[in-house]
Each structure stands twice: as structure tokens, then as C-alpha cells.
Amino acid sequence: MDINIHHCTQNFWRDGYLHLPGFFAPALMDRLDELITDYFGAEPAFWHTDEFLSASQTEVVPWFPQNEGVATFDEIDADPRFYGLTEAILGQGWTRHYCMVMFSKKGTVGQAWHQDCPPEDAAAHNLNRLVYTSDITDAIGGQVVLVPGSHRAGLLPPGDPHADLAGQRVLTPAKGDLVFLHGHTWHRVLPIREKYRFSTNYRAAPKGTPDDITDVCVYRNMRYRFSTEQIIEERTPAA
Ligand SMILES: O=C(O)CCC(=O)C(=O)O
Ligand SMILES: [Fe+2]
Numbered sequence: 001m002d003i004n005i006h007h008c009t010q011n012f013w014r015d016g017y018l019h020l021p022g023f024f025a026p027a028l029m030d031r032l033d034e035l036i037t038d039y040f041g042a043e044p045a046f047w048h049t050d051e052f053l054s055a056s057q058t059e060v061v062p063w064f065p066q067n068e069g070v071a072t073f074d075e076i077d078a079d080p081r082f083y084g085l086t087e088a089i090l091g092q093g094w095t096r097h098y099c100m101v102m103f104s105k106k107g108t109v110g111q112a113w114h115q116d117c118p119p120e121d122a123a124a125h126n127l128n129r130l131v132y133t134s135d136i137t138d139a140i141g142g143q144v145v146l147v148p149g150s151h152r153a154g155l156l157p158p159g160d161p162h163a164d165l166a167g168q169r170v171l172t173p174a175k176g177d178l179v180f181l182h183g184h185t186w187h188r189v190l191p192i193r194e195k196y197r198f199s200t201n202y203r204a205a206p207k208g209t210p211d212d213i214t215d216v217c218v219y220r221n222m223r224y225r226f227s228t229e230q231i232i233e234e235r236t237p238a239a
Helices: 005-015 026-040 050-056 071-077 080-090
Strands: 017-020 061-063 095-105 111-115 127-131 144-146 169-171 178-182 187-189 196-205 216-219 222-225 230-234
Touching: 005 017, 005 080, 026 061, 026 071, 026 095, 026 196, 071 080, 071 095, 071 196, 080 127, 080 178, 080 196, 144 178
Parallel strands: none
Antiparallel strands: 017 178, 061 095, 095 196, 111 187, 111 216, 127 178, 127 196, 144 169, 144 187, 216 222, 222 230
8 A cells, every 4th residue: 555655644643643544465464463363362361450450441461572572573663654654753763662462352341541641741752553453343342432633632631431522533443454643642442342352553752752651641530650550640520
């Protein structure tokens, strides 16, 4: 698939996300998909603490395949269209953070509304580069919901962690799709009704962004610090 880098960059900065269907070849998707399903099997253990799981209403199991030297994942990084688009969006000197697969099994809630990092400093943000190696479908669930333009709207309002928000848009990425998502954009993942779902996220950030930019995540009911496994702020709607 050929892309118009200029239009893509404009759309990303207007909307806080970019969805590019069929960006990656099916054969590469099949190879990655098999590695991921082999790794997780049917019943992966949860990695987060019970407190995080219940407070955040987010049920995911992460895997960092490049940290284990699984070289097939490097083929995405090596795609010149992929890093060319990243550079157009983030500018020169951007950095790769890590590649993280996030797995959710059937019957789990998905991910509550969040911002990957606090939005108070608009320039300090991560970029999610999400690759979908198999179809997300309405039957399976796990669609990505986001509010276009919310990366410029400041703090995610406190409130019900999963309730619909005005202006939200639902993405149902298919095999081979690429989604770029600004870390300040308000987003969530719908419950998993069948089978399982996962995404593979090649996180990146603009030049000068601290490596631990995503250590604190903003939810509608709290701010959570992953490194210390602590709720650092409870959030409640103004009375
Ligand atoms: O798994 C997805 O589709 C979205 C993941 C997400 O919210 C994130 O990686 O920050
Ligand atoms: Fe996120």
C-alpha cells in the first residue's frame, strides 16, 4: 500500500490518530500472528496486580518480544514506509521505545478510557504505532474507541471508566492495518466477547521525551504509576 505522507501527517495532527488499512503484507502478518498465539497459548496468566486490574478496569497481558530476541518483529521497524511516516509525524531525532504485544482473553473487559501519559505538557507524549496481525471483528469485540481531536483537549474528564463519550469513534482494525494513536488522545478497548484479541504496539516518542513517559497513565477514576504499582490520584467528577 502506498501512502501520501503529507496527508497522513496532517490528518494525524488534526485527529490525534491515523488508521491505515492494509498497510502490511498478509504473509508478514501471518508469521507474527503465529509467534504471538504460540507465546500466549489459550490461558495466559495476568501480570498486573489485582489492585490494578480492578481499579483500572483494564485486563491485558503484555509481552515484549524484541527483548527476547524474536527477530521477526524487527521487520516492522525496518519498513521504510513505517519509519518514514513516523519521522514525518514526530520529526527528526524521534526515538523507539519498545514493542509490546497486549493480549486480552475472552470474557475480559478490554481497556477502560485512558491517556497513556498525562496531558498537562502538550509536547510530552508517546506515539502508539499499533499493528493488527489478525482481524478485530464485532463478533470478537476488542474494537478501539477514541475521541478524534481529544489529544488537544487536555485532561480526560473524570467519570465512568467505560461509558460512551460524546464524539467517540469506533475503529475495527483488520489484519494488516496500522493505527497511529497519540498518547494524549482519549481511547479505550471494548470488551472481548469471543476468542481473544491482541495488538502489537511499537511505541515511539519525539526527540527528548523521557523513556518513562508512559509510567503514569490517566484513567477516568485515577492516575496510576506502573513502576511503583500505585494509585497516585483518585479522580471523581465535580459535584
Ligand atoms: O490494544 C489496542 O488496540 C490499544 C492499546 C493501547 O491503548 C495502548 O497501547 O496504549
Ligand atoms: Fe493506550
